[in-house]
Every structure is written in C-alpha cells, then in structure tokens.
Amino acid sequence: MEFKISKELIQELEQLIQNKNDQQLEVLLNDMHHADIAEILDELDFDEATYIFKVLDSDKTAEILLELEDDLRENILGRLSAKEIAEELDELETNDAADIIAELSKDLKAEVISELQDVEHAKDIVDLLRYKEDTAGGIMHKEMVKVNENWNVLTCVKEMRIQAENISRVHSIYVVDDENRLKGRLSLKDLLTTSTKTPINDIYIRKLNSVTVDTEDIEVARIMQKYDLEAIPVIDELGRLVGRITIDDIIDVIKDEADKDYQLAAGITQDVETNDSIYEHTKARLPWLLMGMLIELIASYVIKGNEGTSQKFYTLIIFMPLLSATAGNIGVQASAIIVQGLANGTLKQFSRSYFSKEIAVAMISGTIIAMMVLGYHTFMYGQFQVGMAISISIVVVILFAAILGTLVPLFLHKNNIDPAIATGPFITTTNDVFGIMIYFGIANLILGF
Amino acid sequence: MEFKISKELIQELEQLIQNKNDQQLEVLLNDMHHADIAEILDELDFDEATYIFKVLDSDKTAEILLELEDDLRENILGRLSAKEIAEELDELETNDAADIIAELSKDLKAEVISELQDVEHAKDIVDLLRYKEDTAGGIMHKEMVKVNENWNVLTCVKEMRIQAENISRVHSIYVVDDENRLKGRLSLKDLLTTSTKTPINDIYIRKLNSVTVDTEDIEVARIMQKYDLEAIPVIDELGRLVGRITIDDIIDVIKDEADKDYQLAAGITQDVETNDSIYEHTKARLPWLLMGMLIELIASYVIKGNEGTSQKFYTLIIFMPLLSATAGNIGVQASAIIVQGLANGTLKQFSRSYFSKEIAVAMISGTIIAMMVLGYHTFMYGQFQVGMAISISIVVVILFAAILGTLVPLFLHKNNIDPAIATGPFITTTNDVFGIMIYFGIANLILGF
Structure with a gap:
C-alpha cells in the first residue's frame, strides 16, 4: 500500500527529463502524494529536481517545497524569481510560508512579500516573521x-x-x-x-x-x-x-528537542546531517574535540607529575583506561537519567532521596567492579596490596563520577543551561581528569611511592 | 492561566485527608483537570493518594489513572477490587483500558475482564490484548x-x-x-x-x-x-x-524512540526513571559497566605487553587519556550522525560520498589536534621525534575511530540491530582498546622501543 522509491522509477524519470517529455512526467507524478514527490526529488540531482519542479503545478510544488531537504530547497528557490516564489507561498499556510521567507536573503524577502497576491495572507505572514523561532509565536499559524x-x-x-x-x-x-x-x-x-x-x-x-x-x-x-x-x-x-x-506543529518541536539532547551528548553543536558540507561538520564537531583535548592535556600533566619509576606506578598505569572508562560510563548514566527526569518532569530539582539512591547504585556497582579487578590483579600479578589500593581508588572514583554526574546537570538546569551538556564530552573529559587525580592520589596515600 | 502545584495546596489537601473532609476535597478537586490531579497525587504519599482517588468519581479517576506515575498506579490498583478496577476501565478508551489490564497479574486480568459492564467494550479490549506492544495493533484503539x-x-x-x-x-x-x-x-x-x-x-x-x-x-x-x-x-x-x-498515540512512540536512543547511548538498557528502585537502576546499568570493564581489561593487557622502561614509554603513557578521549569523542560524533540520519531517513545505507566526507572531517580534526599536541609536547618536553610519533599515532587513531564510528552503526542497522548501541559504552570501550593498540603499535614502529 505504501509508496516505495525504486531505481526503475528514478531511471524512468531521468529519461523523461532528458527527452523533455513534460506531459508524461505530469502523468506519472500527478497522482503522487507531495511527500512522495519530495522524496523522489531528493534522490535526483539539482538540475533534474528543478526541472520536475517547474513542470508541476504550484498547488503541488508549494507543498513539495516544504518537504524537501534544506540544500535542495535552497537551490530551487535560488533559481526562482521573486514572483515565482510568491506564487508558491500563496498556496501555503501562513506559518509554512513564513518559515520559507525567513530562509531568504533580506532583499529577496521584501521583494517576495511585495509579490504576494493575497493581501490578507501577506499581512499574516509578515506578522508571523516578527516572532522568535522557538516561541509559540514562531510556530503558530494564522489559520483558524x-x-x-x-x-x-x-x-x-x-x-x-x-x-x-x-x-x-x-x-x-x-x-x-x-x-x-x-x-x-x-x-x-x-x-x-x-x-x-x-x-x-x-x-x-x-x-x-x-x-x-x-x-x-x-x-x-x-x-x-x-x-x-x-x-x-x-x-x-x-x-x-x-x-x-x-499538534502536528508540536511533533517537530518534540523531535527537535530530543535530537538536541542526543547531539549535545554526542558532542555536536548544531543540527548537522549527513548531507551537510565538510565545513559544517567540522564547525559543529571540532570545538568539542579541541575542548576535550585541552582538558585531557591536564590529565597528561597529572600523570607526568605522579610518574615514578617503581613497579607500582606501572601497575596503576595499566588500569588507567579501565578506570577512566568505568567512571565515564557511570557518570554519563547518572547524568542521562537526570536529563531525562528533568525533561519529562519526574524530577524538578535536587532530591535527597534520589541522590542517596544514586550513591547506593554507584556503591554497589563500584564494589562489584573493584572486587573483580582485585581478583584479576591478584591472580595475574600476585600483588594483593597494590590490588587493594587500585580497588579502593576505583570505588572512590566511581562514587565521585556518579555524584558529579548527578549534580552537574541539576546545577546547569538551575542556571538555565541545557543539562544535556552534562552527558557530553566536556563533562566526560573533566570527569576523566578528576578521576586520574583521585586515582593517583589515593593509591599514593596507600602505597606511598 | 496554567496550573501550578503549590506547597500550600498540598498542605491543605493533607489536612483535609487527615480530617476525612471528603466533601471539601471534592469541592477543591472537582474543577481541576485530571492531568493536574494526577500531578498532585504523584506528590502525595501512597495512602493519601489512594484516599483522594477513592473520594473522586470514577469518570474522573479513570483518566487520572492513566496519567499517574507507574509505581503509584500499581499501588492504587493493588488496593482496588477486580470490580472497582473494571469500573474504572469502563470509562476509558479501549487502548488505554487494554494498557492497564496488561499490567495486571494473570488471574486478576481474567477477573477484571469478567467484571466489565459493557460487553462490546470488553470484547474490544480483549481483542487489543492480543497484539504486541510495539505494533500498530498494540497502540490502536477501537473507537472510530x-x-x-x-x-x-x-x-x-x-x-x-x-x-x-x-x-x-x-x-x-x-x-x-x-x-x-x-x-x-x-x-x-x-x-x-x-x-x-x-x-x-x-x-x-x-x-x-x-x-x-x-x-x-x-x-x-x-x-x-x-x-x-x-x-x-x-x-x-x-x-x-x-x-x-x-496522532496523540504516535507522540508517545516518537518520544519513546528518541528516549531509547539516548538511553542506549548513555548505557542504560531499560527505561529507568529517577523514582525506580535501586535494584532496577542497578539492573539497567551494571551490565554495561561490567562489559566496559571487561573490555578495558584487554586494554590493561595491551599496555602491560608494551611496557618498557625507557623514557619514551612514559611519554606515550601520559598522552594516553588524551588519545582515548579524542578517539572516543570523534567516534561517538560519527556514530550519532549516522544514527540520526538512519532515524530521520536522510541516510538509508552505506554511502560512499558520506563516507569520504567523514574521513575528510576526521583528517582535518585529527591533523589540527595532532599539530597542537606536537607543539605542546615539543615545548614542554623538547622531544620532537617522540612528539612526531605521538602525533602521527593520534591522526591514525582518530581516523580509525571515525571509520569505526561510521561503519558500525550502518552494519548494526543492516543486521536489524538498533544502531544507537554504537554510541554507547560497548563501542566506546572497544574503540578505546583498538586505539591503545594502534597507538603503541605505531609509536613502537617509529621509535622502536
């Protein structure tokens, strides 16, 4: 029942475009849903997509325009005159029309608006342009x-x-x-x-x-x-x-919000998609990588400062990745639960009962992991005392990571910063540095190297 | 305009419950929206919430039941007879009623169904119980x-x-x-x-x-x-x-799907919330921590195997956290973009053009980071040759992490496994182990320690 793009269909369309067989193109596409046509155009190259776009009626193309991927839409709009764009917008709901106008250059914007046929519609669209994108004014429409x-x-x-x-x-x-x-x-x-x-x-x-x-x-x-x-x-x-x-306006808001959390957790600032340029990808990602690198330079400094020539130092070193990973994992878990709790309203602020629960979970997990590492270490290297020092450090570091993971997003939220940052590279690397400091500090205290 | 819970309101309600002033309670709550009452009940303790629940009419309580947090709903249902539960369900839409029945024990389920007054409604509910939760049958309702x-x-x-x-x-x-x-x-x-x-x-x-x-x-x-x-x-x-x-049934699906990706990325298996028990938290989180730990034990083995007493080995060690973090960050970025591309349909399978784009981004980022590390290392320690070895390794590891981050989610997707796993602890720790191997391997080749 549902539409599926096929290679054959794409080839047939490309053939028709080459032969400039407009009539057959119309026949083929006229019965299709505008969302399906948009999906097809996204598969074609810009020239082909524009060709089809110009063959179709504006009541259809207007809706198609909304569904296209950003770069294709931009490309097609760039090839239309102000009057042609205005014709498309006359067919759209006010909020959709305003969204497209907002993407245009300043000069073109004014020109397109002046070309709109329906004066009431034009007035409504201009009115909507006043509001900020992420407010009720920015997503509402005038039709009611x-x-x-x-x-x-x-x-x-x-x-x-x-x-x-x-x-x-x-x-x-x-x-x-x-x-x-x-x-x-x-x-x-x-x-x-x-x-x-x-x-x-x-x-x-x-x-x-x-x-x-x-x-x-x-x-x-x-x-x-x-x-x-x-x-x-x-x-x-x-x-x-x-x-x-x-409600359909709201679905996009819900999805965008969830996507944003996910992106922040992954260390991506803007909404980059697979088809964005290398420059855009680098711009969205490199700052996080550099920040992570700079923070980890501190870690290198800490290790350097603790460097010893003793066998004990070596033993500490070999469990460092395990320690970092475990602390990082538990910290992200703790933060993610808080971020979701804040997002869905089950958590509103610091809660002592939740905090103690988190500490209990961290203590249980930390103890189990530490005991396994102790067993492994004793079995592999036979140094029970060093193993004990490592295990105790692991428990403390895990506990610390869980506490930081719980408190940081709450602190960010209280200060009106998106708490989802707390599941991203900034916190994980910071956590790493603290973890290494604590690890060497405690082991040093116990072993005295 | 919007309802806000206040401490005063909660105190007033607690006072009225203590005095068993049912009439006043009804007056106070009758005008409220069922979603607001549910929010209030979630703030009270189980006994108080149940008391209010029993005071209110079943046309109101049925809707409230749907909005309550899971543990409170379970608790209240546990205090109602099969007949009372059936009375609530008679007021609900078929899919909501079926969802509540699905939560009941097997015996109670049958009893409640037999108590339903409206035979048609009962038949519809029983019919819905046949379908799996995450299918169209599982979320549809019979009302149309x-x-x-x-x-x-x-x-x-x-x-x-x-x-x-x-x-x-x-x-x-x-x-x-x-x-x-x-x-x-x-x-x-x-x-x-x-x-x-x-x-x-x-x-x-x-x-x-x-x-x-x-x-x-x-x-x-x-x-x-x-x-x-x-x-x-x-x-x-x-x-x-x-x-x-x-569409309102679908909003939950969209949110759950986004939440699931986020949770997988954070290393949480089930949908745990802040008010779940310590046991549930540990069950959802510990397996990921243990898996991460086991994988990192391999890392410790790799380091142990490369252990040298030379100064060069020390220098490699101190940049290990930087290397792990950077590779981890870029790997998660790469995976997250793929996961979102697959989710929103902009990416359907392996795409050579996207793959080369990702490699370009990784090369640019890797080179910039490596040059900064080289500068820092030369300035701090004056060992240009060792710095070069470290920098080259960093570029290779970053490239490797980006490739793995791109290919793994695509591979998982192709094999019908949720690609969001690729942004979670399993991949980040695996990546870590490979990274450390490559790092020591390349540095060893160049420096020959």
Missing part, C-alpha cells in the same frame, strides 16, 4: 476559525463557512470580543444543536487553555501533551487572539 | 466511525450519530464493505452537502493510507508524519478494518 461573542448562532455558522474554507482542520472554534480578545471556545455540537437565534454569549465555554506569543515552544509542547490538546490558541500581551498551534 | 459502502447518506448520518457518541475526536469516517473490509474514507463535507438518498458508494474517496496490525509502531509514526495524517486506519491480514491510530 474565530467568532464574535456578540454574534448569534446563524451569523456564526455563516462566518465559519467562509473562514473554514482555507483551513484543513477546524479543531476548535474560538470566541473573541470586539477587541479580538480571546474569551473561550465553542463546541461544534452545541452550535449545531442550538436554535439559530441564540447569542453565542449564552453557549460558549469559558474555560480554555491558551499560551502567549512568547511562551517557549517546548513549554507549549508540554502543555499540549499534558492536557491532550490537538490545538491551542495563542494570545498576545493584551490577551488578543493572534494565532493557533496544532 | 465506520459506515457501510452500501448505505445511503441518511442511514450513514444516523449511524454516525450513534457511533460518534463515544468518540472524542472523529477525524475520519471510514467506509467498509459487508465483510468489514476497509474500502476508503468519507469527507464530512461531502456527506453534509449531498442529498440524503445518495449511496455512499458514489461519494466516498477510494484512496487512503492504512497500516496492518503488525506494522511496527515507529513505522506507523513515520508514515503519519510523512503524510501529515492525524489518524490512520489499521487493517488485519484480510484487509478488515480493526482499529485506528491517532
């Missing part, structure tokens, strides 16, 4: 059904018919006063079962969740999920209804 | 509006009114034949603008996305997002319409 509290049911139904024409999904009917201030919502059922002369004022529901234009997008996502809403109205500082956010 | 292709518009509207009563959001009207096989969907607009005698057969839309009961849940999520669907019908092997999945 709203009625005046002073109307009666008949006027209301008439007006709704006009408004609903441009809206794919009604979800809710919002009620405003003469100043456009949001007052409540209307149930479709009530509207259809009440006499046509009933004033809206008598039947609308006063209780309604809403967000303001500057509410953070992840907060909007949280509210909509918590209350299981499919749409939420957006108001400005004066309580005026200015837009609406639907 | 379906009409027969042989009906006319009038019969259709009448039937719809009856069916729609139990459904919070209609989304789509599905058309089936006499055998209940899915044929297409009906647009509400067409239904309302056609004469009442028109046969459904003349007006329904034949083209319709659907999934089968055993489609993986993440595949359902992908399809619904790609085609921007708010609901999708689910059919069985014979093409019969058996359920429906809505």
